[in-house]
Amino acid sequence: MNPAASSALLWLSCLLAAYGLGSIPSGWLLVKWLRGVDLRQQGSGSTGATNVLRVAGRWPALAALLVDVGKGTVAIVLAKGWGAAPGAWLQVVVGLCALAGHIWPLWLRFRGGKAVATALGVFLGLSPPVALACLGSFLVVLAVVPMVSVASLAAGVLLPILMAWGMAGSPARLPYTLLALTTMVLVIWRHRANMQRIWMGQEPRLGQKAP
Structure with missing residues (x-):
């Protein structure tokens, strides 16, 4: 196989693997198993950990959160392990595919979560200090305003x-920052209904049932 075809095959393999990892519907599977209901028809309709908390409780939500974070991190670790040039750009596209898989999972007819936890996992794989700083900002905002949506939006804007x-000073600064900007846009777009409820004073606080 010539180098160009080999490189293309590697890129395709990375992207499909990242999308597949991202699309694992952990929250939906847990709620289906524990409650026998479709998480997309409950609470906010999201398949993320926050809605799992509303529908199934603390421990299933924690499990869904850990799996969703892990999906993003594993995708980036695999991309780094393959080591294809140009490395940083491949990692960025892999990260986007993992986020796309979580937001638009093939198995759930493209109705998934809001990608906040998976984004945390992606950036833990790319730049742990930045990811941890965003997590810290999320927790600070959540402590002041106990609404996951507000904390997610704040962390997304800061990212x-x-x-x-x-x-x-890093050669990866441009691709990583472009991915961060794209992630911010995705987070804001996925929270548009939440922003409307915040404006109307109807957004549920952490642990409350969605209206």
């Missing part, structure tokens, strides 16, 4: 700023 600052 590209922290990435651009934290990766200063």
Whole structure:
């Protein structure tokens, strides 16, 4: 196989593997197993850990959260392990595929979660200090305003700023910052219904049932 075809095959394999990992519907599977209901028809309709918490409780939500974070991290670790050039750009596209898999999983007719936990996993794989700084900002905002959506939006907006600052001088700064900007847009877009409820004073607080 010539080098160009080999490189293309590697890219395709990485992207399909990342999408497959991202699309594992952990929250939906847990709620289906524990409650026998479709999580997309409950609470906010999201398949993420926050809605699992509303529908099934703390421990299933924690399990879903850990799996969703792990999906993003494993995808990036695999991309780094393959070591194809250009490495940083491959990692960025792999990260996007993992996020796309979580948001639009093939198995659930493209109705998934909001990708916050999976994004945390992706950036833990790319730049742990930036990811942990975003997690810290999320927890601080959540402690002040106990709404996961508000904390997620705040962390999403801070992400590209922290990435651009934290990766200063690194050759990966541009691709990683572009991924951070794209992630911010996805997080905001996926939370558009939440923002409307926040504006109307109807957004449930952490652990409350969705209206």
